[in-house]
Amino acid sequence: MLKIINAKKSYDGHDVLKGVSLRVDAGTIVGLAGPSGGGKSTLLRCMQGLEILDGGTIVCDEATGFMFQDFQLFPHMTVIENLMYAPRIHNQIEHAYEYAVELLRRLGIAEKATVYPKQLSGGQKQRVALARSLMMHPSLLLCDEPTSGLDVATIADVVAVLQSVRDMGITMVIASHDLDFLVQITDRIVLLKDGCIAAHLEVKNAENPIEALKRFY
Amino acid sequence: MANLLQSFLFVGKGMGVTLQILSGGLCMGVVIGACAAALRHQNMFACVINRFVSIIRGTPLLLQLAFVYFVLPGFLPVKLSVVAAGIFTFGLNSSAYIAEILRAGIESIPKGQFEAAQTLKIPVYYMWKDIIFPQVLKNILPSMVGEVIALLKETALIATIGGMDIMRSAQVLAAQEFTYFTPLCIAGVYYYGCVLLIEYVGKRLEQRFSVC
Numbered sequence: 001m002l003k004i005i006n007a008k009k010s011y012d013g014h015d016v017l018k019g020v021s022l023r024v025d026a027g028t029i030v031g032l033a034g035p036s037g038g039g040k041s042t043l044l045r046c047m048q049g050l051e052i053l054d055g056g057t058i059v060c061d062e063a064t065g066f067m068f069q070d071f072q073l074f075p076h077m078t079v080i081e082n083l084m085y086a087p088r089i090h091n092q093i094e095h096a097y098e099y100a101v102e103l104l105r106r107l108g109i110a111e112k113a114t115v116y117p118k119q120l121s122g123g124q125k126q127r128v129a130l131a132r133s134l135m136m137h138p139s140l141l142l143c144d145e146p147t148s149g150l151d152v153a154t155i156a157d158v159v160a161v162l163q164s165v166r167d168m169g170i171t172m173v174i175a176s177h178d179l180d181f182l183v184q185i186t187d188r189i190v191l192l193k194d195g196c197i198a199a200h201l202e203v204k205n206a207e208n209p210i211e212a213l214k215r216f217y
Numbered sequence: 218m219a220n221l222l223q224s225f226l227f228v229g230k231g232m233g234v235t236l237q238i239l240s241g242g243l244c245m246g247v248v249i250g251a252c253a254a255a256l257r258h259q260n261m262f263a264c265v266i267n268r269f270v271s272i273i274r275g276t277p278l279l280l281q282l283a284f285v286y287f288v289l290p291g292f293l294p295v296k297l298s299v300v301a302a303g304i305f306t307f308g309l310n311s312s313a314y315i316a317e318i319l320r321a322g323i324e325s326i327p328k329g330q331f332e333a334a335q336t337l338k339i340p341v342y343y344m345w346k347d348i349i350f351p352q353v354l355k356n357i358l359p360s361m362v363g364e365v366i367a368l369l370k371e372t373a374l375i376a377t378i379g380g381m382d383i384m385r386s387a388q389v390l391a392a393q394e395f396t397y398f399t400p401l402c403i404a405g406v407y408y409y410g411c412v413l414l415i416e417y418v419g420k421r422l423e424q425r426f427s428v429c
Contacts, residue, residue, distance in 0.1 A: 050332050065336070072333035076351045076429045085347070086337040116429040136337065 001026055001061060002047065002140060002173070008055035009042055016042045018195035019056065024173055026062075026139070029166060031182035032175040034192040035217055040175035041069070043192065044142050047173065062171065065138030069145040071129040073117040079104070079128050080113040083135050096135065103131040107161055123154035127161060134165070141165060143174040147181045159184050179210045191216050221399070224390060228403045231386030235411075238303040238372045238382070243365060245308025250315030255345050257316070258323050266316065273313035279374055282306045286378045299380040303372070311368050318360045322353035355426040362419035366412050373408075383407050 002024040009017040017039045024030050032040040045051045047058060048066045073082050080100060087096035104110045107127040109120075117125055126146065133141060146162070147155045155178070162185050165172065176182050182189050183203055191199040191213055199216040206212050253266045273281070286302040297305065326349055334344040354361075376385035387404035391397045 048336055050335065068329055068333065070327075070329060072327070072329040074330070074333070074348055074352075076355065076426075086339065089337075089339055089343050089347075118429065133336075 001059075002171070003059040004043070004047070004056070005059070006056035007043065007046060007053050007058065009039075009046060009051060009053055015195050017046070017053075020192070020195070020197055021056075022190060022197070024140075024171060026171050027169060028188065029162075029172045029174065029186045031186035031189040032173065032192055033177065033179055033182055033189050033213060034198070036177065038192040039195045040177075040192050041144055044144050044173060044175045048142055060140065062140035063136065063138045065133035065136065065141045067129050067133045067141065067143040067146060069148050071117075071125045073125060073128055073132070075117050078114050078116055079109070079120070082117070082128060082132050086132070086136055090136070092136070100131070100135060103134060104128075106164060107131055108157075122150055123157055126150065126154070126158060130161060130165070134168075134170075138170065140171045140173070143172060143176075145176055146174060147176060147178050155181055179213055183209050189213060193217070224394075224399055225403055227390050228383060228386045228400060228407060231381050231383040232407060234300060234303075234375065234380055234382040235369070235372050235407075237300055238307055238375055238380070239365075239369050241300075241304035242307030242311050242368060242372070245304065246311025246315050246364075246368070249308065249312035250319055251350065253312065253316040254319035254323060255349075257320065259341070270313045270316055273310055274317075278306070278310055278371055279377060281310055282374055282378060285309075299375065299378055302378065303375045303380055307368060307372065310371075311364065314364055314367075315361070318357050318364060319353060321360075322357035323349065325356050326352055355429075358419060358423055358426065362415060365415050365419075369411055369415065370408065 002022075004020060004022040007017050007020045008015070016037075020039070020043060022030075022043075032043060034040055042051060046053050047060065048064055050066075074085065077085060080097075083100040083103070084093070084096060087093050101110065101113070104113055107130065109124050109127050109131075112120060112124060112128070117128065120128065130146075143162075146158055150158065159181065162172065162174070166185075174182065174186060179189075186203055189201045189203060189209065190197055191201070193216065199213060201209055201212060203209050253269070257263045257266045282302070285306045286297060286299070290296050330348060330352065331344070334348050339348065372382060373384040375382050376388065379385075381389075383404050387400040390400040390403075394400070
């Protein structure tokens with residue numbers, strides 16, 4: 001379970017998070033939506049510990065994985081090396097190779113194991129980034145704009161891939177400005193605007209979730 | 218013809234000293250330069266490292282060499298040989314330039330690469346060794362080849378403290394034969410041959426890195 005209590009963060013005097021409180025229960029998928037500059041990515045980065053909060057606390061008893069908006073694969077390593085690197089450094093290589101191959105197979109890029117990231121398309125890089133973030137068996141996966149820059153067909157692929165991640169029992173928090181995508185994949189959407197939570201929406205209970213959220217933009 | 222061959226062999230004896238100083242100085246320069254660049258990026262000892270780089274780059278190499286060989290033994294209980302003084306001086310000098318080259322290379326690496334290592338909980342040492350420096354190396358290779366060539370040419374200064382390198386050997390030969398033309402041409406051939414070899418290795422490495 002992840003619990004955020006009154007999170008505050010500012011950059012150069014500009015308040016990006018103004019006391020955000022949020023709870024993410026195990027096994028659920030929560031979407032962070034909202035206009036650009038609303039604080040989605042900052043909140044996600046604070047959850048991962050990439051940014052230090054100015055105030056408030058984040059309580060997280062889960063092992064986390066993080067998927068970057070721009071993938072951040074290691075360009076000098078092949079796909080399989082990217083996946084195997086963290087387990088190797090952490091001395092968890094037992095069954096790691098088999099797991100890496102299995103992940104690549106499930107994500108449909110098994111044949112790309114020995115190529116370098118620059119030889120991959122955007123969608124393939126996205127999958128590799130996802131596979132790498134799953135290699136250390138996180139129970140909470142944080143995804144920053146996973147559909148950014150992807151075409152419609154690839155976004156559908158990403159939805160399918162994230163659904164398979166959900167089937168693995170992994171809790172997810174996904175920051176995205178793409179409401180269509182969030183509605184397809186999440187249980188709950190939290191709308192962040194000007195550093196505050198402007199709306200909560202249970203996707204299943206809403207008749208027209210996208211229209212309901214757009215009212216708060 | 219036999220004379221020319223003998224002259225080549227005579228000047229070539231200085232190659233050992235030149236290569237010792239080049240390889241020793243380069244190893245020392247890379248190690249110290251890499252540590253300095255990494256520490257400075259981590260905001261550790263940045264002030265000291267900046268001052269070190271500034272002093273080394275702001276004073277003549279000839280002065281540094283003379284200082285290490287003639288002055289330093291007065292403060293330290295060791296007597297440095299000519300080659301050791303050369304390696305120490307050229308290594309220190311090179312480390313300042315390499316630290317600057319690496320700084321530019323490190324700044325060209327996206328911040329996200331550091332963050333990706335952080336999210337995977339990669340220890341700092343491995344992050345630098347396996348993730349950052351290999352990428353930096355690819356970016357700075359042309360500058361590093363330039364630095365190695367500059368270092369090779371600067372080793373000729375070792376002649377000023379009595380080191381029998383290529384340049385000094387050529388000078389000795391010139392004094393024996395009362396002509397500078399042939400010995401200096403031979404020294405030039407040796408230096409240029411080494412430079413061509415360094416450039417070739419640099420090109421091959423660039424080709425290899427271009428795969429990824």
